[in-house]
Amino acid sequence: MIKHFANFEWKQFFRSTYWQKSIALNILLGFFAVYMMVSFLVMGVAIYPVLKDKFPDKNPLTIVNGVLFFWFLTDLLMRFFLQKLPVMNIKPFLILPLKRNKIVNYVLQKSALSFFNFLPLFAVIPFGIMLIANDHGTLTGLVWIAAMLIFTLIINYLNFIVESKSAETELSFLPIIVIALALFALNHFNVISFSSLLGSAMNAIVENPIFILVPIALLIGVYFTNYKILRKKLYIDEGVKAKTQEASTTNMEWTRKFGSIAPFLQLDLKLITRNKRPRSSIFILLIGLFYGLIFYPNPMYNSWEWMFVFVGIFITGIFMINFGQFIPAWDSGYYKLLMSQNIKYKEYLNSKHSLMIMVSILMFILSIPYVYFGWKILVVHFAALIYNLGVNVYVLLYAGSFNRKKIDLTQKAAFNYQGTGAVQWLVGIPLLFVPVLIFLLPYYTLGFEAGVATLIILGIIGVIFHQKLMTLITKKYLQSKHKMISAFDQSN
Incomplete structure (x- = not known):
């Protein structure tokens, strides 16, 4: 079934008029994607020796873990404004004898292959390799890479929850901006030090790999929350129901x-x-x-x-x-x-x-x-x-x-x-x-x-x-x- 879904979307994408009319724009976005991947790769390779040179008395891994709060917050904001919800043209499938849970799971699993999930790996994997090469241990490097991948997927599915809720408001982008500013302010004025809490959590996961089960549980939780949201909307009536609102006029x-x-x-x-x-x-x-x-x-x-x-x-x-x-x-x-x-x-x-x-x-x-x-x-x-x-x-x-x-x-x-x-x-x-x-x-x-x-x-x-x-x-x-x-x- 997944093979049929993938084949359908592949044909839909390359046969669309948008693709044919926007080849130049797609090429430009492709160059931008390559530039971002190279930039992240350079950052992943260079960050360990740079931190070691600037802060010789501190552990580069501890420093990086201490700023992950800002990394994740920025990642969430960028995804909200740039990443599209995991959708496909499902209306033709709704009249076929297909189980809705398969359609929903395919849509959600497809989002895991998003460019926004691959891009951080160009920095995460090189930094993890640098940890292994600098005597932090193979287990430490692999656990840190795995934890970062899990947190990236958590942010991926969390973004879809935030965006689906924000879409119900008039100013869809305002709630996420308010939330982000509030979190940043609480951290900046040390009301709640999210950077310290998240840094300590990552340090604990690296030192005791069994704690990686906590972010795995969070990932499962946000996945099934998305599943419930999409499952409720997977009806033909949802796609054809007309939205009504009260009209207002002014003569100006x-x-x-x-x-x-x-x-x-x-x-x-x-x-x-x-x-x-x-x-x-x-x-x-x-x-x-x-x-x-x-x-x-x-x-x-x-x-x-x-x-x-x-x-x-x-x-x-x-x-x-x-x-x-x-x-x-x-x-x-x-x-x-x-x-x-x-x-x-x-x-x-x-x-x-x-x-x-x-x-x-x-x-x-x-x-x-x-x-x-x-x-x-x-x-x-x-x-x-x-x-x-x-x-x-x-x-x-x-x-x-x-x-x-x-x-x-x-x-x-x-x-x-x-x-x-x-x-x-x-x-x-x-x-x-x-x-x-x-x-x-x-x-x-x-x-x-x-x-x-x-x-x-x-x-x-x-x-x-x-x-x-x-x-x-x-x-x-x-x-x-x-x-x-x-x-x-x-x-x-």
């Missing part, structure tokens, strides 16, 4: 002051507030707003003033980048209907432009408290804002004319690459890195003020030529309109 009277672009602005605001995927543009503003706290409190970055430009562009343009790179794909579900109406395309694009401009200005205002870390940061943020308003917004709008992939608005937003094409991967270079290079050229020759002035001047030039730029961009969209209609009609 305040948008009427924007004149001819008001209908399109209302459409964008309703699209953002009512759908999962675009709604992430709102919540990602919080991430962008606090992004500077990663750099500015660290004295190391105070001398890297060019870094202020990158952070400023990111903070003031986070909504612009996240929302703008998918114009007009946000409207792909009804793009044909929209284009059949008697509308002016320039007004349609101006509404997108106005929305991105307003949010960028709001983000700059909210980021003013960063002046606490120095007046130069505020000045650079202002220059970055002007550059975003005069340059980057037009880069995004122009790049949107090359979008050909339809977006499913109902899908969750976190690390969702559905609807992502080459345009989204390439547009980040001129948006984030070109302004840094533009700043560096006058900065190293004439000084800080010259670099800031260059960004502001370029932004002002773009604002002055707004009408001409929008006319050129509109022509490009009109030339691509029928190609986009045809592409959006096709399923991803």
